[in-house]
């Protein structure tokens with residue numbers, strides 16, 4: 324019983340992974356404790372004040388579909404919205420919102436507090452008590468909690484060490500807007516490494532200085548207005564907060580001179596772990612890319628604060644050098660630094676020690692989630708938190724495990740990439756990591772995952788019913804679009820779309836008939852114009868053919884049907900030939916293989932895999948790239 328400090332599941336850490344893990348464990352029915360060092364940092368965004376983005380937005384939608392908190396919280400805390408990648412296909416659109424940090428944190432705290440079965444305990448976890456290798460409890464600073472499953476989600480705290488210039492000190496991170504640092508988690512690192520014999524390695528991440536918005540010359544920067552707010556959760560309205568404006572400025576050759584001249588003031592790379600490839604420090608960008616300038620986005624941290632996050636300026640130079648860098652940038656000449664940027668280096672556990680439930684293979688009942696598994700980012704942490712928390716709860720209750728496959732969602736891709744291939748650098752989600760990305764869209768996350776979540780108790784009847792209702796609207800919309808059929812020549816008079824060779828008078832003259840769904844698949848045709856045309860061409864008024872809540876999904880299904888079939892076929896052919904040898908003299912050059920990223924080419928050159936199966940085991944080589952490489956090799960031979 325909770326009063327006697329007996330739980331089914333104890334979750335250690337109140338960050339993005341920990342809150343989702345605790346909520347998921349409690350929702351499947353386990354009596355759960357969330358132990359965290361400071362209650363006032365529950366739901367804290369340690370770095371950028373934003374949620375979502377390319378690939379990450381999909382994860383937020385999936386977390387929501389699985390009954391998680393992140394989507395609902397950003398819908399309460401969002402103050403600036405952008406749909407990234409809008410010019411590309413809908414499958415890779417990346418919903419992103421900037422948050423008021425305090426509103427977001429308050430929302431997470433409130434949502435966690437509303438969950439029955441879940442108690443928050445403010446303390447430090449010092450050890451996980453094992454009987455043999457099986458979890459029996461968690462020892463805190465002040466008491467011991469008994470449990471049969473524990474989830475460790477200590478983020479950057481495992482033997483954390485912060486750096487500013489050559490100065491370094493033990494800490495998991497800085498407390499926002501204060502001089503206080505949060506202590507690292509050394510005892511847990513010892514447990515994982517020495518008692519359980521897990522392989523640990525070092526990673527690093529950094530955060531930029533925070534600026535005083537009152538000292539920024541906004542007129543010298545480019546305005547970045549918000550789009551209309553959109554909802555991240557399928558089960559609530561979008562944010563209704565006032566919207567803010569962000570601004571953009573950029574570094575310049577003078578900034579880069581300062582960076583290069585002060586490279587020696589940074590801690591030597593040999594003493595620090597590997598940093599995030601896709602969120603590099605300013606020093607790394609200057610070193611790696613021969614460019615005169617890099618973008619800097621000025622993102623206010625909230626509605627009632629002057630603190631501004633200069634996205635793009637992370638770097639742990641000594642404070643005086645950070646001041647010079649900031650002052651060299653247009654609009655920031657007189658900007659004051661409120662808190663210095665810093666790096667944090669920490670241990671992570673090689674995720675290949677985990678199974679697909681995120682359970683530690685060597686210790687039944689012990690689960691890991693979040694940055695401790697080698698990822699970077701709030702969204703990745705949250706998705707791992709849901710999977711680990713649900714499985715911890717299910718195992719404590721003696722129920723079947725909950726595993727998502729790569730076909731089910733990005734959460735499945737994330738877990739599979741980590742536990743099968745491991746990672747040597749902070750892992751960030753991208754849409755290109757998913758082989759089934761045309762079907763794993765943000766718009767259909769609920770339809771893909773909520774029924775699965777309902778089966779294990781992660782969501783209740785209300786969400787399951789709402790999801791089933793939306794599925795019926797989608798099915799109905801698709802049926803109606805398939806049935807509305809007219810002569811192609813008639814459609815062409817009313818639906819604007821990009822010309823292609825199907826739009827020949829010859830075909831139309833032969834009386835080709837097309838359905839509204841086929842018309843919608845034409846380049847640039849959109850649902851509204853197809854519906855308008857159908858109404859004009861029909862004898863009876865068709866009204867709105869597709870219901871409001873099904874429009875995004877119906878449009879995407881029509882657009883992608885043909886591609887989906889083709890990709891599935893290509894992928895099947897590739898899979899059947901995975902044991903095929905790669906030519907030993909294959910030139911991994913960007914000119915020969917322009918569709919592969921610089922990261923992929925670098926890794927292929929370094930590993931020179933013998934077969935396609937070997938190539939698929941290299942972390943960072945995406946499934947779509949493997950299919951591309953396969954087609955390249957087959958057509959070359």
Ligand code: FAD
Pocket residue numbers: 335336337338339340341358359360361364365367368369370371446447448449476477478479480495496497505507508511528529530599602665666667692693694695698699700701704
């Ligand atoms: P966290 O959010 O770090 O939460 C860990 C929680 O565990 C904290 O609440 C802590 O108090 C608690 N805890 C630790 N030890 C114990 C213990 N023994 N007992 C009880 N509680 C404990 N991400 C990016 O995507 N891009 C970036 O550029 C980026 N830069 C970053 C820079 C810095 C300086 C930091 C600190 C983080 C940065 N991040 C960045 C990472 C981002 O913050 C994390 O990916 C995300 O917060 C991970 O979530 P998590 O739940 O795993 O860990």
